[in-house]
Amino acid sequence: MDKTTTTKSNLRPCTWVWLTLMVLTLAVLTVGQMGLGGVTIVALLLVSTLVKTHIVADYFMGLKQGRLLWRMIIIVYLWIIVSMIGLAYWLGIS
Amino acid sequence: MQYKSQAVAKPYFIAAIALFVGQIVFGAILGLQYVMGDFLFPEIPFNVARMVHTNLLIVWLLFGFMGAAYYMVPEETETELYSPKLALILFWVFLAAGVLTIVGYLAVPYATLAEITGNDLLPTMGREFLEQPTITKIGIVIVALGLLFNISMTALKGRKTAIIMVMILGLWGLAIFFLFSFYNPENLVLDKIFWWWVVHLWVEGVWELIMGSILAFVLIKMTGVDREIIEKWLYVIIAMALISGIIGTGHHYFWIGTPEYWQWWGSIFSAIEPIPFFMMVIFAFNMVNKRKRDHPNKAAMLWAMGTPVVAFLGAGVWGFMHTLAPVNYYTHGTQITAAHGHLAFYGAYVMIVLAIISYAMPLLRGRAAANSKKSQVVEMWSFWLMTVAMIFITLFLTGAGILQVWLQRINENPMGFMEVQDKIAIFYWMREVAGIIFLIGLILYVVSFFVGGDEEEASS
Amino acid sequence: MTQSHTKISQYPPGDFAIWIFIYAELLVFGIFFLSYAFARSQNVELFNESQLNLNRISGAINTLILITSSYFVVRAVAAIRENKSLLCARWLLAAIVLASAFIGIKLFEFISIYSEGISLSTNDFYMFYLSMTFFHFMHVIMGMVILIAVMLKAKQGGYSNEDHTGVETGASYWHMVDLVWIILFPLVYVMR
Numbered sequence: 001m002d003k004t005t006t007t008k009s010n011l012r013p014c015t016w017v018w019l020t021l022m023v024l025t026l027a028v029l030t031v032g033q034m035g036l037g038g039v040t041i042v043a044l045l046l047v048s049t050l051v052k053t054h055i056v057a058d059y060f061m062g063l064k065q066g067r068l069l070w071r072m073i074i075i076v077y078l079w080i081i082v083s084m085i086g087l088a089y090w091l092g093i094s
Numbered sequence: 095m096q097y098k099s100q101a102v103a104k105p106y107f108i109a110a111i112a113l114f115v116g117q118i119v120f121g122a123i124l125g126l127q128y129v130m131g132d133f134l135f136p137e138i139p140f141n142v143a144r145m146v147h148t149n150l151l152i153v154w155l156l157f158g159f160m161g162a163a164y165y166m167v168p169e170e171t172e173t174e175l176y177s178p179k180l181a182l183i184l185f186w187v188f189l190a191a192g193v194l195t196i197v198g199y200l201a202v203p204y205a206t207l208a209e210i211t212g213n214d215l216l217p218t219m220g221r222e223f224l225e226q227p228t229i230t231k232i233g234i235v236i237v238a239l240g241l242l243f244n245i246s247m248t249a250l251k252g253r254k255t256a257i258i259m260v261m262i263l264g265l266w267g268l269a270i271f272f273l274f275s276f277y278n279p280e281n282l283v284l285d286k287i288f289w290w291w292v293v294h295l296w297v298e299g300v301w302e303l304i305m306g307s308i309l310a311f312v313l314i315k316m317t318g319v320d321r322e323i324i325e326k327w328l329y330v331i332i333a334m335a336l337i338s339g340i341i342g343t344g345h346h347y348f349w350i351g352t353p354e355y356w357q358w359w360g361s362i363f364s365a366i367e368p369i370p371f372f373m374m375v376i377f378a379f380n381m382v383n384k385r386k387r388d389h390p391n392k393a394a395m396l397w398a399m400g401t402p403v404v405a406f407l408g409a410g411v412w413g414f415m416h417t418l419a420p421v422n423y424y425t426h427g428t429q430i431t432a433a434h435g436h437l438a439f440y441g442a443y444v445m446i447v448l449a450i451i452s453y454a455m456p457l458l459r460g461r462a463a464a465n466s467k468k469s470q471v472v473e474m475w476s477f478w479l480m481t482v483a484m485i486f487i488t489l490f491l492t493g494a495g496i497l498q499v500w501l502q503r504i505n506e507n508p509m510g511f512m513e514v515q516d517k518i519a520i521f522y523w524m525r526e527v528a529g530i531i532f533l534i535g536l537i538l539y540v541v542s543f544f545v546g547g548d549e550e551e552a553s554s
Numbered sequence: 555m556t557q558s559h560t561k562i563s564q565y566p567p568g569d570f571a572i573w574i575f576i577y578a579e580l581l582v583f584g585i586f587f588l589s590y591a592f593a594r595s596q597n598v599e600l601f602n603e604s605q606l607n608l609n610r611i612s613g614a615i616n617t618l619i620l621i622t623s624s625y626f627v628v629r630a631v632a633a634i635r636e637n638k639s640l641l642c643a644r645w646l647l648a649a650i651v652l653a654s655a656f657i658g659i660k661l662f663e664f665i666s667i668y669s670e671g672i673s674l675s676t677n678d679f680y681m682f683y684l685s686m687t688f689f690h691f692m693h694v695i696m697g698m699v700i701l702i703a704v705m706l707k708a709k710q711g712g713y714s715n716e717d718h719t720g721v722e723t724g725a726s727y728w729h730m731v732d733l734v735w736i737i738l739f740p741l742v743y744v745m746r
Binding site (some may be wrong): 326327330333334337338354355359361362363365366369 | 569570571574575578581582585586589674675681682685
Binding site for chain 1 (some may be wrong): 566567573577580581584587588591592594595598602606610611614617618621622624625627628629632722726729730732733736737739740741743744745746
């Protein structure tokens with residue numbers, strides 16, 4: 001495989017990632033503008049945040065191709081942050 | 095020793111050790127006064143002993159830093175010092191100012207000292223750690239500016255390494271933040287805010303740069319690891335130290351009349367202050383694992399490896415213990431603070447100065463790469479005695495602090511301050527015993543300089 | 555060729571030191587996020603009420619800007635991997651222009667909040683909103699400085715397909731700035 005095709009094949013998923021991020025952000029804005037809240041909405045927002053940050057780390061930052069350790073640090077971090085935020089919101093409801 | 099002018103570091107190091115001995119003697123007196131309030135009264139009252147203990151610490155560490163700068167700068171920049179003569183003159187000025195100030199503290203009442211040194215003209219005295227008469231403070235500024243001039247001029251004409259740039263940045267910061275000791279506003283809140291700009295931004299800010307650069311220098315010399323790798327680590331460590339340390343000043347702004355958001359800012363940023371120390375531990379042990387040579391100076395290696403470990407414990411762990419606002423609400427100004435102060439200063443600054451002295455002194459004295467085996471064994475004994483004693487001092491003070499917080503602040507029927515002091519006297523006694531062992535360790539350290547034997551040659 | 559590729563993929567793109575730095579920075583932001591979330595759980599009504607006052611549209615536009623800017627940086631890295639220095643510099647310039655737009659919109663937000671008489675001391679919500687967005691704002695500026703430095707070097711042909719760690723280092727830092735904002739925006743502007 002020569003270098004040009006590698007870069008090309010790396011670039012295409014990144015374009016998809018960019019489009020996904022744009023769409024998800026607009027979805028978040030819509031939720032905000034409608035003033036929605038509650039357990040389901042918060043859960044959806046958190047899942048979308050997890051998806052967005054995951055693909056940024058994997059594709060934009062290029063961690064998917066690196067050694068597992070470096071990728072795991074960020075993934076564990078994201079899961080901890082997102083689930084702790086979820087816990088805090090759940091505590092706020094009850 | 096590769097450059098003749100490095101020799102000016104020697105008197106600085108000797109003065110540092112001499113004043114260190116003085117500091118610990120006063121520490122032992124002070125420790126006893128905690129349990130025997132009238133010991134040596136009225137000759138040396140508690141407040142004077144405390145002032146001498148803390149001021150000597152600062153002065154001897156400054157001597158150590160300056161000595162380290164004069165030793166490192168020629169070697170790093172690969173050129174002779176701009177003016178060795180200026181360095182020697184400044185040494186005597188600083189020593190005279192330091193000794194006269196201490197004599198002043200001991201000989202006359204503090205109020206009289208303030209009067210005869212003209213404190214009325216520019217009042218700067220009377221604040222913890224900044225008790226020095228105004229003229230002494232001016233002397234410190236002159237000495238610091240002279241040092242900065244000297245090493246900056248040297249660096250300008252020579253090789254500019256990352257280590258020396260970090261060190262010069264640290265020393266400039268040290269001088270600049272000290273200027274806030276001349277600012278003494280009437281408003282107590284403002285006074286405290288800017289007082290911390292000297293105290294906190296020194297020990298949790300710019301001093302860490304000096305510490306990092308000395309550690310990096312010693313590790314390069316002792317392990318032979320590539321400069322490029324060591325410098326990269328140094329950059330990351332000091333960046334973290336500054337980010338966390340500068341805004342971390344907020345952990346002193348919890349209860350002094352500043353806005354409430356400081357409780358968040360101070361808690362969050364100071365909570366990450368342990369990270370640069372943790373990185374220093376990883377850094378030091380990594381470099382030793384990657385070492386390309388076995389340096390014969392085992393004692394210096396011990397100090398260099400001990401520094402990040404004890405600094406992480408004292409500054410990192412013991413600092414974190416009471417840095418969050420909800421915890422600090424109870425622990426503020428108790429023996430917990432004293433415990434943290436002791437281990438942090440010892441680990442971060444005492445040990446790094448002893449590390450560079452241990453590395454440089456044999457070379458300055460014209461010996462081979464290291465002292466004799468016999469001398470090194472004595473020095474390593476002193477390392478373990480002092481370090482273990484200091485850890486016990488810290489543990490006993492922590493015990494005293496926890497009990498104090500409980501009896502005086504958390505308890506449903508809180509007791510008065512002096513009543514509690516009686517209850518925790520047993521911890522103070524044990525601390526004093528540990529303190530005496532520390533003093534013995536220090537005496538052994540001094541003795542190690544006079545132990546002879548065959549010197550160790552450098553192995554390549 | 556395969557040899558050099560496996561070597562590259564041992565470590566994440568960019569300098570080893572920047573990754574230590576990125577993880578440390580993420581930790582700081584993480585502490586901020588969790589402090590916000592748990593402080594909110596103590597005072598849900600106040601947070602929900604104050605949140606309504608934020609300008610969600612400008613927040614969302616800024617998110618789109620940062621995401622796109624991040625994508626441009628990806629393109630810049632791809633360009634230098636094909637040894638196209640000028641193209642790389644051009645993508646970086648586009649990313650920097652977007653970053654300045656972010657700064658402009660953020661300043662507008664700060665000014666309008668400030669003119670309402672809101673400060674760090676108004677309440678816990680605004681304390682967090684202002685602290686976190688300002689802290690992030692400083693990171694955007696820092697990231698811009700890095701990107702500008704990389705762009706100038708790329709323009710002079712300072713990188714090649716063999717040696718472009720500098721571009722990757724700057725890119726990794728910029729993606730981190732983006733990543734943090736992706737969490738910050740829904741958390742502070744939308745979630746209730």
